[in-house]
Amino acid sequence: MNKSQALTALTSAALLLPGLAAENSQVSLQYSRYQEGKRNLFDVKSQFDPLQVDTTRFSLDLGLYDRWRLGLTYTEDVWSGATPIATAPLAAQPNRPLDVTSGASPLLTGQVELDADLNPLRGGIKDSRLVHVLATASPEVRRAGDFRLGYEWNEAELSLLGGFSLENDYKSAYGGVSGRLDFNRKLTTLSYGFNYTHSDIQAILDHDSSPYIVKDSYRTGINLRQKGGLGLEQLVGKRQDFALNLGLSQILTRDDLLSLNLGYTRSAGFLENPYKAVTVLFIDPAQLGQLVLIGNRRALLEERPALRNQGVVGLKWVHYLASLDAALHLGYQFARDDWGIAAHTFEAQWIQPLGGGWTIAPRIRYYSQDQASFYQPYLLSLQPFEAIAKDSRGREIWVDGQGREYFVDSGDFFDASGNPVTPPDDVAPKRIRFNRQALPKHFSSDHRLSGFGALSGGITISKVFAKGVTLEAGFEYYAHAGSLKLSGGGEDAYSDFDFLVANAALKMDLEALQLSGLEHHAHHHHGTHGHHFLPAGLMYAHMMPAATPFMVGYRLMHQSQNGNLLHGSRRARDQLVVAKGCSPIACRYVPKKMEMAMHMLELMYAPSDWLNLMIMPQFMAMEMDIDELSGRPPRDPAVFEHGGKHTTGGVSDTLLATLIRLWHTPGHHLHLGLGLSAPTGDVHLKMRRMHQQEMGFHHFDMQLGSGSFDFIPSLTYTGEQGQWWWGGQLLGTVRLEENDAGWRRGHLAQASAWGGYSLTDWLGASVRGVYTFQGKMAGDVDGFSLRLGPMDFPQNAGGKFFDLGFGLSAIVPSGPFAGNTLRFEWLQPVMDDFYGYQLKREGALTFTWSYTF
């Protein structure tokens, strides 16, 4: 594309409708952090960390041939922290701390004193205040992928879309169509969309609170099942969502655009939040008339209607202010459903370009909703929670160990035929639970369904660099409060909370990059294949010339360990692991499988040909399945232990590096790398509490980083001759300190040698041999750990390994994606020689994408 073609493209884009204009192909990478403030628990200080969510999002939007367009998005959320499980009268002290070290424990059951008007009493004085009952969760991961494939006609567009969202307990898949029709000389556009989402819920009830939740009256249609003999209970349900939307946008003047949108969503099935319970105070009516009554406080799983119809109307006006070159976006949205919720949203955003590629966009939003008709902070029920069963004559029914019933009259026992009998010793009163029919059909105390208002404000700042690279940062502060509800009547202040969302994004416009990169690519890509054709698994191995000073890259490494536990290089049987794997105590559990995914953003800058600077933030997500060992010592009934799947994830360590060219002749190149790893990854992750017990620190390999500053020197040689290319690298990782969790990962030394062949001028294949030596771990966890198995002991880390890597590298030589490099490498373990007892390595796949400009 030359300059006049570019001008034509821009002009034709300008003639299209705003918002629907054919955009250039874009790649973007975004990271965001949601951080909630601490909840107000009144007299108890919550010792749980507030909820936080880390999100990384990678999206690709490509104009394919002519009129096809493909969009792909991948999102990974990792969330952890405290969240309300129920609401209770403050007088019940539901967040009473157990002790200083274990934090507040959710106490879902107990007794509450009430006055004659059923107001809660605290120390004999009326106290109607409410409080959330907080529970906490260790990191949970959600992965979601979406695609959109569209085709554009002159005056219409049609897209197919679909995607999935995967969590351990909640799996969704959706598909649909969307599109638009332009008419009235493209002054008016009609947009439409339809989609269907199917979700499978298999929620393991919060381990800590589940034993205290009443489930025997839970509605039919939802299955509650035992999971794997671990004493865990699972809620199983399905949910379907149909959504339909229609939009109309209209150009009003050369400065004004108006759009009207209608949406309808029908949701059916399991619409509950499986982790929310409702407090019920059962009051035995026999107490009525007393000055002080005792309420029996219980928690029931929330029950919502199995159907919800929601309609939404939205209006948006976009106005251009020519004197300031600014845009004002004003929006209003009204939503109404058959659960009784009506919600209003008002939004305003001012987008102000400032020159030099800077844009600043402050934004304000106000939201208000009514409460759902079945929302109740807690329920009062005038019936005993449990009572002794009585027959029609008012006689108590007792039952023995065989299930035989006896009827008690004036202290004497009678059988069903009315004969006096002497019951066996194990006879006890037959207890019956409360009458579910006397409670409302549906109830929930999820604050999402309460009446409240929310005020939020934020700002987005972006800077476009001349070459089509945009850096963007956004902040938003959000305050949720019952008192902010439109026309009043919102939930009390106990439910108020706030949060902050901060995000940073890197966006690249591939066509703009290509325009700016045309000249240097013309001479850069010839004769320098060796620099691009490298095995993907190598790091610090590529240097850039100053002619193309910037590189942006993304690296994904997926590593698995699976199968047998090895001691050195040999399989260790369970008896051996029990006896020796956890010295000086006995092992009870063993890892069966471990998966680790690392996402890395690689940013590189070449101020000169001999010096390159790199910065690489990393994100991790990990999963470990652990299983009980056969022949383990018997369980201690006082200690709750369990196997199953553990997950963690989040921000990992950040790498900084300098590459220095030592020697460069045609066909040969040598450079030195000096790297530093900064301990931005958390090494204090703990497993979630279960059955009112602390579970302690997570396994070493499930922590997100090394916790220490590490020095990473490397020396890389690369060579090429004709179609052949080769190289070698020595790399070390020296831990500079013990981390503040009390331990230090082993030092590491690695040697790689590789050879490759260019199959075409854009595709190369390589074979690599890698020898790795990792020293022993030093120190140990400074704090409580359950020490279930070998993965919790520092002697079971490090070793000597040999791997073979098989790789492919592709450089897009021309077309709209010229300058992009894609690489894959599969690393196949050939030899394991572990220290201690460790899980067999299965291999690692590395994928990298990079763009130099």
Add this chain to the structure above:
Amino acid sequence: MQRFAVGITALLFLAGCVQVAPWERGRLAKPHMALDPNPNQSAIQEHVYSSREAGGGIKGAGGGCGCY
């Protein structure tokens, strides 16, 4: 609903009166005049709001529990 239908009809009728020639649409084509000027930001906002509010969005696609 009746009022709504009247509104839509009126809007469509008025639309017919609007005259903005293609060469007068330069300002409307500016990136900050797009209906969704920043899809990256709005994706994050929608995700956050949908896990904290019951009001719902127009498009309704996606999935996930958001059960915080």
